[in-house]
Amino acid sequence: MNETTELTKTTELNEELLFSSGPVTADRVAGRGGAFLVTSVDKGKVFSREQFSEDHKMFESAAKDFALNRILPIHKDLNVFNKELSLEIFKEMGELGFLGVDAPEEFGGLGLDKTTSCIVADRLSEGQSASIMVTASAHTGIASLPIIWYGNKEQKEKYLTKMATGEYMACYSLTEPGAGSDALSGKTTATLTDDGKHYLLNGQKIFVTNGAWADVCVTFANVDGKYTAFILDRDCEGWVVGAEEKKMGIKGSSTTTFFFENCKVPVENVLGKVGQGGPIAFNVLYVGRYKLGVTTAAGSKYTLNAAIDYANEREQFSRPISEFGMIQNKFANMIVRSWEADTVNYMTSGSIDTQLKSCDKSEADYYVNVQKAIEDHGIEASICKILGSDALAHNVDEGVQILGGAGFIEEYGMAGNYRDERINRIFEGTNEINRTIISGYTLKKAIMEEMPIRDLIVDRSENWIPEINISDDEPLKREAEVVEFTRSALAYILNELILKYGQDLKNEQWLLEPFADLVISLSVMDTCFKRYNQLEVGKHKDEVREVFLLSIADQLDIVKTKSLDILSYLDSLETATEKVDHFNNWLAKLNYSSDRIHLKRAVVTTLFKYNKYYLD
Numbered sequence: 001m002n003e004t005t006e007l008t009k010t011t012e013l014n015e016e017l018l019f020s021s022g023p024v025t026a027d028r029v030a031g032r033g034g035a036f037l038v039t040s041v042d043k044g045k046v047f048s049r050e051q052f053s054e055d056h057k058m059f060e061s062a063a064k065d066f067a068l069n070r071i072l073p074i075h076k077d078l079n080v081f082n083k084e085l086s087l088e089i090f091k092e093m094g095e096l097g098f099l100g101v102d103a104p105e106e107f108g109g110l111g112l113d114k115t116t117s118c119i120v121a122d123r124l125s126e127g128q129s130a131s132i133m134v135t136a137s138a139h140t141g142i143a144s145l146p147i148i149w150y151g152n153k154e155q156k157e158k159y160l161t162k163m164a165t166g167e168y169m170a171c172y173s174l175t176e177p178g179a180g181s182d183a184l185s186g187k188t189t190a191t192l193t194d195d196g197k198h199y200l201l202n203g204q205k206i207f208v209t210n211g212a213w214a215d216v217c218v219t220f221a222n223v224d225g226k227y228t229a230f231i232l233d234r235d236c237e238g239w240v241v242g243a244e245e246k247k248m249g250i251k252g253s254s255t256t257t258f259f260f261e262n263c264k265v266p267v268e269n270v271l272g273k274v275g276q277g278g279p280i281a282f283n284v285l286y287v288g289r290y291k292l293g294v295t296t297a298a299g300s301k302y303t304l305n306a307a308i309d310y311a312n313e314r315e316q317f318s319r320p321i322s323e324f325g326m327i328q329n330k331f332a333n334m335i336v337r338s339w340e341a342d343t344v345n346y347m348t349s350g351s352i353d354t355q356l357k358s359c360d361k362s363e364a365d366y367y368v369n370v371q372k373a374i375e376d377h378g379i380e381a382s383i384c385k386i387l388g389s390d391a392l393a394h395n396v397d398e399g400v401q402i403l404g405g406a407g408f409i410e411e412y413g414m415a416g417n418y419r420d421e422r423i424n425r426i427f428e429g430t431n432e433i434n435r436t437i438i439s440g441y442t443l444k445k446a447i448m449e450e451m452p453i454r455d456l457i458v459d460r461s462e463n464w465i466p467e468i469n470i471s472d473d474e475p476l477k478r479e480a481e482v483v484e485f486t487r488s489a490l491a492y493i494l495n496e497l498i499l500k501y502g503q504d505l506k507n508e509q510w511l512l513e514p515f516a517d518l519v520i521s522l523s524v525m526d527t528c529f530k531r532y533n534q535l536e537v538g539k540h541k542d543e544v545r546e547v548f549l550l551s552i553a554d555q556l557d558i559v560k561t562k563s564l565d566i567l568s569y570l571d572s573l574e575t576a577t578e579k580v581d582h583f584n585n586w587l588a589k590l591n592y593s594s595d596r597i598h599l600k601r602a603v604v605t606t607l608f609k610y611n612k613y614y615l616d
């Protein structure tokens with residue numbers, strides 16, 4: 001079973017009458033996952049880094065200080081395998097509270113909001129050690145959250161108090177040789193001993209981050225066919241750790257196989273209930289995804305900065321290569337990718353925090369509600385992961401090109417970044433699996449009426465470019481129309497797909513992939529528009545303007561291509577051109593064009609004032 005098939009039987013979110021029918025209004029969907037699908041640009045608001053509170057800024061400053069003064073000076077040493085140094089830094093992170101942001105205060109943590117947790121990961125990434133970030137992120141995310149959310153008081157006292165402070169390092173081992181993307185098809189078994197005091201685990205887990213260093217492991221095994229989570233102590237008999245994997249990148253992190261050979265786990269170390277392993281395994285991955293979005297977006301910015309430094313220094317044809325238009329074009333594209341990813345990341349954390357504000361920490365089911373809020377944002381979490389990892393991949397690839405031959409030589413650092421970034425499109429669910437989630441969840445939200453998508457389909461069927469409440473003299477009226485055109489196109493295409501395939505759409509991967517890309521583009525356009533529109537008039541807004549306009553132009557290109565791919569295919573099944581014509585008619589009415597080269601030149605002019613990413 002994989003996450004896509006899980007969709008049909010996942011949790012009932014608060015399907016109160018809230019989403020039954022009636023006009024689409026921002027207040028009905030604010031703080032809900034998928035709100036960007038239905039809330040027009042003149043109605044919704046988004047959270048962004050410009051709205052960080054004083055407390056947020058305090059954590060931001062502390063994490064940045066640690067990154068720049070402690071990690072950055074030794075980042076090269078941390079990016080090669082160096083257990084002692086990695087553990088030393090890990091423990092210091094714990095002492096400073098960076099590992100306990102999500103853990104409750106009564107168990108040694110800080111119990112702060114999700115935005116703070118993202119800010120800490122974001123700023124720690126400035127230390128430029130992908131390896132230590134993978135080590136810390138696996139510990140705070142997929143390894144700690146199962147215990148925070150599902151652990152009982154004794155388990156939290158025993159493990160979490162030490163994990164939150166860095167005294168213990170934890171890992172999460174789900175993947176098996178035969179169970180990767182199909183994560184719940186694992187063959188590891190757990191058998192109760194005759195005296196009923198222990199489970200004996202037998203099987204093999206692979207690719208475990210922190211594998212050789214961890215004191216605690218959250219793992220999964222079948223108890224009479226019921227997938228179940230367990231907490232393992234390092235001293236569990238029969239837990240055998242394999243050799244370090246030789247990896248393409250993140251070489252400073254530990255990745256190993258585990259062999260469970262009658263591994264003896266006390267029954268009190270069952271996490272949650274027997275049979276609850278599936279939800280435990282998957283629910284924590286949503287957090288892993290949006291936080292990976294944050295660390296990769298951060299990486300995309302420091303990659304850009306390194307490339308600028310080099311391009312300003314390196315001279316060819318008697319001038320710095322940063323003066324060449326083709327190099328400048330790369331910088332403009334890099335900034336746009338980073339800003340888009342950053343924008344969607346904090347919209348997501350802010351939206352989750354909005355929903356969490358209504359959850360009472362003193363209630364017994366607090367963590368059940370936390371998970372519902374986070375799972376509700378499954379679409380956003382996958383989008384963050386894809387946008388961030390793609391932005392980093394793009395920027396590193398262009399970074400290598402900007403460095404020319406030096407990009408290929410280890411000493412200059414970009415070659416290491418090139419290898420390090422590659423894993424981000426593979427773990428925390430491959431980007432293919434994340435695209436199936438985006439499409440599948442959008443379909444689910446429409447069919448189950450968790451979001452008023454049906455209303456949107458009806459409202460927009462003959463009106464792809466509705467009246468938008470932005471004054472005519474507002475220079476962004478045209479861009480608002482582009483976003484609403486895209487929203488209408490997505491509604492139209494989703495309706496056509498549902499009519500043709502119904503729930504079986506989840507098996508049509510040729511269509512799911514471009515449809516996911518459409519959803520991603522709408523989320524980028526919608527969120528970037530709202531973020532830009534909310535900015536206070538002034539220098540920062542002026543500097544964001546061209547980046548935003550470029551983003552809209554780039555995303556519209558994607559929307560055109562992906563929409564026509566889907567509609568041409570549907571038309572060809574019916575030997576008609578009706579759907580393609582319908583799209584093209586509205587595209588002609590939109591009649592939007594962009595002076596992209598001038599915009600890019602303006603972006604680069606601003607970039608050279610700062611000589612670094614300037615939009616944070």
Ligand SMILES: Cc1cc2nc3c(=O)[nH]c(=O)nc-3n(C[C@H](O)[C@H](O)[C@H](O)COP(=O)(O)OP(=O)(O)OC[C@H]3O[C@@H](n4cnc5c(N)ncnc54)[C@H](O)[C@@H]3O)c2cc1C
Pocket residue numbers: 002138171172173174175179180181182206207208209210247255423426427428429430431432433436
């Ligand atoms: C360095 C590293 C660290 C890791 N850390 C951990 C960890 O701490 N804990 C842990 O449990 N796991 C960890 N993993 C495992 C990681 O999560 C998996 O590698 C990942 O989920 C992909 O599984 P797989 O490697 O078996 O690839 P496969 O599932 O075999 O996928 C191979 C290809 O097929 C595609 N594919 C598979 N299914 C579908 C589908 N339904 N539709 C479309 N395409 C599909 C994939 O997208 C991919 O392109 C780590 C892996 C690495 C390399």
